[in-house]
Amino acid sequence: MAKVKSAFVCTECGAEYRKWQGQCTSCQEWNTLSEVRLAPARPGAGAGSGASGGVGRGGYAGDLSREVVDLASVDLSEVPRLSSTFAEFDRVLGGGLVPGSAVLLGGHPGAGKSTLLLQTACKLAQERASLYVTGEESLSQVAMRAHRLQLPTRGLKMLAETSVETILGVAERERPEVLIIDSIQTMHLEDIASAPGGVAQVRESAAALTRFAKQSNTVLLLVGHVTKDGSLAGPKVLEHMIDASLLLEGGADSRFRTLRGQKNRFGAVNELGVFAMLEHGMKEVKNPSAIFLSRNEEQSAGSLVMVVWEGTRPILVEVQALLDESALGNPRRVAVGLDQNRLAMLLAVLHRHGGLFTGDQDVFLNVVGGVKVLETSADLAVLVAVVSSLQNRPLPRELVVFGEVGLSGEIRPVPSGQERIVEAAKHGFTRAIVPRGNAPKRSPEGMEVVAVDKLAEALDAL
Numbered sequence: 468m469a470k471v472k473s474a475f476v477c478t479e480c481g482a483e484y485r486k487w488q489g490q491c492t493s494c495q496e497w498n499t500l501s502e503v504r505l506a507p508a509r510p511g512a513g514a515g516s517g518a519s520g521g522v523g524r525g526g527y528a529g530d531l532s533r534e535v536v537d538l539a540s541v542d543l544s545e546v547p548r549l550s551s552t553f554a555e556f557d558r559v560l561g562g563g564l565v566p567g568s569a570v571l572l573g574g575h576p577g578a579g580k581s582t583l584l585l586q587t588a589c590k591l592a593q594e595r596a597s598l599y600v601t602g603e604e605s606l607s608q609v610a611m612r613a614h615r616l617q618l619p620t621r622g623l624k625m626l627a628e629t630s631v632e633t634i635l636g637v638a639e640r641e642r643p644e645v646l647i648i649d650s651i652q653t654m655h656l657e658d659i660a661s662a663p664g665g666v667a668q669v670r671e672s673a674a675a676l677t678r679f680a681k682q683s684n685t686v687l688l689l690v691g692h693v694t695k696d697g698s699l700a701g702p703k704v705l706e707h708m709i710d711a712s713l714l715l716e717g718g719a720d721s722r723f724r725t726l727r728g729q730k731n732r733f734g735a736v737n738e739l740g741v742f743a744m745l746e747h748g749m750k751e752v753k754n755p756s757a758i759f760l761s762r763n764e765e766q767s768a769g770s771l772v773m774v775v776w777e778g779t780r781p782i783l784v785e786v787q788a789l790l791d792e793s794a795l796g797n798p799r800r801v802a803v804g805l806d807q808n809r810l811a812m813l814l815a816v817l818h819r820h821g822g823l824f825t826g827d828q829d830v831f832l833n834v835v836g837g838v839k840v841l842e843t844s845a846d847l848a849v850l851v852a853v854v855s856s857l858q859n860r861p862l863p864r865e866l867v868v869f870g871e872v873g874l875s876g877e878i879r880p881v882p883s884g885q886e887r888i889v890e891a892a893k894h895g896f897t898r899a900i901v902p903r904g905n906a907p908k909r910s911p912e913g914m915e916v917v918a919v920d921k922l923a924e925a926l927d928a929l
Contacts, residue, residue, distance in 0.1 A: 475500040476666045481704035494703075503667040549644070549686060552590040555741060555751040556583070558778070559713060559726050561734015564645070567684045568733065569677045569708065571651070573691040573699045574715035579724055580690050583715065583742070583749045584647050585613060587688075591645055592623035598643035602629040602653030616748040629663065631656050631672045635679055643685060648676060650690035652700065666702045673705050706730060717744070721837050723758065724749065728778070737841065738778030756783040756894060759836040766864060769856030772896070773848035774869045774887035775840050781883065781890040783867070785835040786845065788852035790828040798827065804834030805845065813872060817850050820876030820922045823857060844881040846872035847900070847925060854926060862929070863898065867891040870902040876922040880904030888916060900928055 475484045477500055482493035490497050548563030557563045560570070574580045581604075588599045601609055606627050613620050624641060628634050631654050638646055648654065654672040655663040662668065673689065680687035689709070692700040699706060699714075706712050710732045717724035726740040741752040752758060760772065760783055769788040774781050786805075793799065802810045810832055814825050832849065834840055847870035855862050869887055871879040881887075884905025891899055892911035899916050906918035919925045 473502050476503050476702065478666055479703050481666075481670070481702045501666055503661050503665060549591070549595065551587050553583075553587065553740075553742075553749075553751050554753075555726065556587065559728045559731075559734075559738045559740040560711060561728075561731055561738070564686045565710070565733050566644070566686055567681050568710040569673075569680050569687040569689065570711045570713065571689045571691050571699070571706070571709045572713045572715060573693050575693055578715045578717055579742070579744055579749055580715055581649055582612070582616070582744075583726075584649065584688055584690065585609065586616065586618060586748050588645065588647050589613060589618040589620060589623055592621075593619055595644045596624070596642065597622075597645040597647070598624045598626060598638060598641055599647045599649070600626045600628060600634055601649050602627075603650060618748070629653050629655055631675050635675065638679060638683075638685070642683070645686045645688065646676075646680065647688045648690065650692060651676075651705075652692050664700075670702050670704055670708075673708055677708050716839070717837060723752070723836060725838065727839075735778045739782070756781075756890070759784040759838065760894065766861035768859045768861045769852050771848055771852045771855065771862050772867045772891075773845050774867060774891055775838075775842060775844060776881070776883050776887065781887045782838075783891060783894055784838050784840070786848055786852050787833045787835060788849070788856045789831040790825065790853065790856045791831075793827055793829045795829075798825075799829045799831075801830070802832040804837070804839050805832055805849065809843075809846070810849065812874070813846055813850055814853070816872055816874060816876060816922065817853065821850070821854070821926055822923075823854060825853070825857065828857070842881070843871040844869045844887075846870065847878060847902075847922075850922065851900070851925065851929065854929070865895070865897040866900070867896045867898070868900045868925075870900070870905070870919075870925075872922060878902045878919050878921065878925060888914065900925055 475487050477491040477493060479496045479499045480491065480494040482491055484500060487500055491499050546565055548565055550563050551557055572580050588597050591597050606625055609625065626637055651669060651673055652664045655668050656671050659667050659671055676687055694700050711728065712730040714727050714729055715724055716727065722744050724742045724744055726742065728736055728738045730736065741755040742749045743752055770785060772783055772785050774783055800807060800811055814830065817823050848868040850872060851868050869881060871881055873879055880902040884901060885907055888899055888907060889911055892914045897913055897915060899914060901916060901918060903918040903920050906916055910916045917928045919928060
């Protein structure tokens with residue numbers, strides 16, 4: 468009997484080792500190696516086989532021409548995109564679904580991944596051939612959800628299967644334009660000895676499905692699980708195989724969901740789409756700033772509106788700060804929706820260049836609506852909100868603030884400053900404190916723009 472061979476694969480970067488070791492020397496992570504059993508080589512799988520140019524063990528290219536061509540002779544005609552029937556989904560994708568692309572949609576349990584893709588599949592099936600493969604639910608469960616959401620079910624082909632070989636055989640026969648796999652962690656290949664969800668199974672299953680999508684010009688949508696820290700589960704090489712990686716965020720206690728692009732070969736990264744989870748499924752939010760600005764009529768200290776740039780559009784969100792005298796020797800620094808390390812840095816800048824000491828205060832910061840702000844344009848708004856709470860002085864409701872704060876107390880300009888000011892003026896704001904580099908030559912009608920160079924100037928302008 469042939470001896471079963473095994474290898475140890477890093478779950479973070481996909482590096483392989485012959486024996487176990489505590490640290491992966493490729494990505495320097497600890498305790499990330501897991502054992503996988505290797506399948507025996509298949510007859511005809513050598514260099515002369517047809518699979519050598521596909522996605523998988525032989526490569527990642529798909530159905531590509533093996534002739535050498537000059538770059539200048541490559542056809543630049545734009546590939547027609549397919550609409551997902553959701554404008555917010557299309558925005559995050561960069562304009563729609565690209566034929567032959569592989570898109571991975573991740574998110575926590577209950578975020579609405581299956582609901583969003585089922586709505587998309589049912590609407591797309593009215594015009595285009597679509598195949599929905601479910602590996603986690605039975606067909607009756609999916610049908611019950613579609614009935615509850617009042618979706619048009621006629622025309623959508625369904626398949627309850629976890630074998631990749633069977634799925635590819637059905638897809639070859641049906642020839643769908645859109646293929647949805649829910650989820651990639653439940654898929655398995657017969658010649659891989661490990662269990663579904665393992666490193667080898669996820670990697671090879673995704674490789675086989677991606678190869679089929681590129682060879683047949685099919686749109687492939689994969690549902691992926693996430694770990695407890697919010698990152699996509701499975702080997703890191705999975706994110707390198709696909710063309711777009713999207714993350715659906717939103718707590719179970721919130722009816723709003725945000726869809727953020729983390730990788731996109733066909734559009735802008737960090738694009739944000741906003742959805743509302745309603746009784747009849749996901750509904751896109753046309754004007755996200757309106758839901759994030761639902762403020763109380765009564766003015767309160769520590770509350771301020773800032774303008775952040777998400778992908779290709781500005782969004783107005785409210786930031787709240789609360790400072791309270793600490794009873795601990797080491798005061799707490801809690802930031803929800805913002806980088807906690809950056810908050811500590813900004814408080815040090817406020818003490819050094821603003822003359823305000825917060826070392827004896829617990830500082831709590833929150834971005835309303837569950838939005839995660841990843842850019843530095845929120846720095847000035849954070850400090851203004853902190854000062855407002857520290858001094859217990861409410862800020863004017865018509866004030867909007869944005870700008871990056873440097874370690875020497877300077878206010879640096881941010882990208883697309885003119886568009887941010889115009890967006891704030893559209894929502895009725897009449898006063899803005901912005902970096903001098905972002906000050907417009909002519910302010911919008913009814914808007915007073917205060918341009919500042921230093922943190923001290925911004926605090927004086929309050």
